[in-house]
Amino acid sequence: MRDSRALLIKSTTDFPALRRVGARVLQVNVGYLCNLSCVHCHVNAGPMRTEMMDEATLELLLSVIEKGDFTTLDLTGGAPEMHPGFRRLVRAARMKGLEVIDRCNLTILLEPDYEDMAAFLAEEGVRIVASLPCYEQENVEKQRGKGVYADSIEALMQLNKLGYGVDGSGLILDLVYNPGGASLPPPQQALEQDYKRELATRFDIQFNQLLTITNMPISRFGAVLLAHDEFDPYMELLRENYNATTIPALMCRDTVSVDYLGNLYDCDFNQMLELPLRTQGKERHLSDLLSSDFAGNEIAVADHCFGCTAGAGSSCGGALS
Numbered sequence: 001m002r003d004s005r006a007l008l009i010k011s012t013t014d015f016p017a018l019r020r021v022g023a024r025v026l027q028v029n030v031g032y033l034c035n036l037s038c039v040h041c042h043v044n045a046g047p048m049r050t051e052m053m054d055e056a057t058l059e060l061l062l063s064v065i066e067k068g069d070f071t072t073l074d075l076t077g078g079a080p081e082m083h084p085g086f087r088r089l090v091r092a093a094r095m096k097g098l099e100v101i102d103r104c105n106l107t108i109l110l111e112p113d114y115e116d117m118a119a120f121l122a123e124e125g126v127r128i129v130a131s132l133p134c135y136e137q138e139n140v141e142k143q144r145g146k147g148v149y150a151d152s153i154e155a156l157m158q159l160n161k162l163g164y165g166v167d168g169s170g171l172i173l174d175l176v177y178n179p180g181g182a183s184l185p186p187p188q189q190a191l192e193q194d195y196k197r198e199l200a201t202r203f204d205i206q207f208n209q210l211l212t213i214t215n216m217p218i219s220r221f222g223a224v225l226l227a228h229d230e231f232d233p234y235m236e237l238l239r240e241n242y243n244a245t246t247i248p249a250l251m252c253r254d255t256v257s258v259d260y261l262g263n264l265y266d267c268d269f270n271q272m273l274e275l276p277l278r279t280q281g282k283e284r285h286l287s288d289l290l291s292s293d294f295a296g297n298e299i300a301v302a303d304h305c306f307g308c309t310a311g312a313g314s315s316c317g318g319a320l321s
Contacts, residue, residue: 036145091124094124103316118158118164187312215307243309273304
């Protein structure tokens with residue numbers, strides 16, 4: 001759900017100007033269908049969403065992967081695994097030598113028709129970045145729903161059995177922390193130590209890294225902020241904690257975000273705010289990636305960008321400094 005303030009911040013931001021350095025990461029949102037409806041979800045995904053990438057756009061995406069010079073394919077949603085073409089995309093990217101990231105909610109691995117998904121991901125050497133907003137059951141279920149904690153733990157155990165998160169296996173399992181409300185994440189390294197200690201002690205679970213990600217004041221989380229009169233205070237918190245040292249590492253500088261229709265954006269947050277990637281005043285499409293990486297192009301910025309530069313910074317890869 002977009003809010004009218006999202007339109008206002010497009011033209012009133014004083015966030016510094018940014019330019020792209022190219023396109024190393026291809027981040028693709030294949031659709032908004034998901035088996036969960038998490039409070040902090042910035043794409044407002046859920047079981048009732050029907051928006052999914054069609055076959056023609058999927059074929060074009062496969063051509064872009066084949067002909068492009070990307071190093072990483074980052075698949076997100078919704079639950080990206082629910083798209084019928086998910087496995088085709090993974091196989092094509094891995095055959096090209098790309099790292100593939102699956103933004104996984106963990107519980108999808110236990111759903112009917114997806115019981116072999118974890119094994120498929122392991123066979124293809126896919127890096128899993130999995131949402132687990134806390135190691136405590138109460139906090140997880142407050143954000144993600146009743147029963148999600150137990151299912152997440154079961155899925156993590158399954159992944160560990162396949163080698164994910166285990167030293168020397170080469171199978172990377174990273175977890176993602178989001179704050180439970182209108183606050184910045186704590187220091188990433190210290191929290192990672194807490195996660196590793198608690199998950200190992202309670203369940204003998206291993207993982208590689210913890211990524212702390214700041215909640216963006218858009219879509220479902222933005223609506224929650226508005227409902228509790230916390231939108232303006234949260235925006236002020238982000239502004240007050242602006243950290244200029246995070247600018248060089250911002251994901252928008254070398255990532256191209258693609259929506260399920262094939263439209264291009266500088267990041268998936270801009271995608272949700274309908275702030276498209278433009279060159280020469282023209283909105284760009286997936287087909288344009290066959291001939292350009294948009295190096296030097298100006299990045300579309302707005303007030304939500306303060307979320308990526310607040311405190312230690314935040315991106316899809318966690319803290320920036």
